[in-house]
Amino acid sequence: MYKEDGQLFADLSNKTGHHMRLVAETPTRFYLPDVVRIRTTLEFVPGGVIITQEKTYHFTKR
Secondary structure: OEEEOOEEEEOOOOOOOOOEEEEEOOOOEEEOOOOOOOEEEEEEEOOEEEEEEEOOOOOOOO
């Protein structure tokens, strides 16, 4: 994680994601808008980070 021009960014250590912007939702949870198609958040908890990806589904009424 790093701060650039007043915004927070993160890079993944395996280089699959770099310069990803973090948008604060709460003091400990951040949304990653640069990850498209699937909502991704990072939450800082004692002892580590929880990364959550929410898959959206489309339901149709029959």
